[in-house]
Amino acid sequence: MHDPETLPYSLPALPDEEAIARARLMAARLRQRRTCRSFSDGPVPRAVIEAAIDAAGSAPSGANHQPWHFTAIASPERKRAIREAAEAEERRFYGAAGGDPKASAEWLEALGPLGTDADKPFLETAPWLIIVFAQRKGGIAEDGVTQNYYVNESVGIACGMLLATLHEAGLATLTHTPSPMGFLREICGRPEWEKPVMIIVAGHPAADATVPTHALIKKPLEQIASWL
Ligand code: IYR
Numbered sequence: 001m002h003d004p005e006t007l008p009y010s011l012p013a014l015p016d017e018e019a020i021a022r023a024r025l026m027a028a029r030l031r032q033r034r035t036c037r038s039f040s041d042g043p044v045p046r047a048v049i050e051a052a053i054d055a056a057g058s059a060p061s062g063a064n065h066q067p068w069h070f071t072a073i074a075s076p077e078r079k080r081a082i083r084e085a086a087e088a089e090e091r092r093f094y095g096a097a098g099g100d101p102k103a104s105a106e107w108l109e110a111l112g113p114l115g116t117d118a119d120k121p122f123l124e125t126a127p128w129l130i131i132v133f134a135q136r137k138g139g140i141a142e143d144g145v146t147q148n149y150y151v152n153e154s155v156g157i158a159c160g161m162l163l164a165t166l167h168e169a170g171l172a173t174l175t176h177t178p179s180p181m182g183f184l185r186e187i188c189g190r191p192e193w194e195k196p197v198m199i200i201v202a203g204h205p206a207a208d209a210t211v212p213t214h215a216l217i218k219k220p221l222e223q224i225a226s227w228l
Helices: 016-031 046-056 076-094 105-114 151-168 183-188
Strands: 068-073 128-135 172-176 194-203
Touching (some): 046 068, 046 151, 068 076, 068 151, 076 128, 076 183, 128 183, 151 172, 151 194, 183 194
Antiparallel strands (some): 068 128, 128 194, 172 194
16 A cells, blocks of 8 residues: 655635636636637737646646647648648548548538538638647656556546636637548657547637537536436
């Protein structure tokens, strides 16, 4: 049995009414987040992106191994390389390259209300692309050997905290997942034990940005929660 070194932990005790008010305020703010597919090229300070990645890096993780890496890209050349590679995959996915689509008819049908297609201009327009990598191995030392645990869960939570922080900073966001996306490892120069999991696009919405009404339909609390 280990006897780990510890520190005292406490939080300021909030009156119930304040706890409820704060939770509701946070929920209302997060509810304003939309997946945006039309970005302006207006600049966003690097300090905002740094703070958001810092927030993501504080996420809980299996054995506290922090099995993630975030590559923040502002370079027009890298953004163009990512757009070209991603659109090549998307053309195969949607069948826009000629030949059968890789996506099933059911999948394409499900995407219909979102209006997505193989063109991804936002990958060049938006000021920042954050490429999220999951470290399948590596431990805290990032040695590429030590086993990591609950990697998908840990990285998923970190991505949620990243998105929430970017939203709080007034930025529009998009989670983009071209498939396959191994090309991101090469473009970002990451090691083979890291798996790219998503591109988080961040910036200001274009002046004429819209979102599909389908995206506003959220399951009500009664449907997503049960109380025992
Ligand atoms: N990666 C494709 C397809 C796509 C898939 C899902 I599931 C989405 O929620 C949205 C898009 C694309 O980005 O177009």
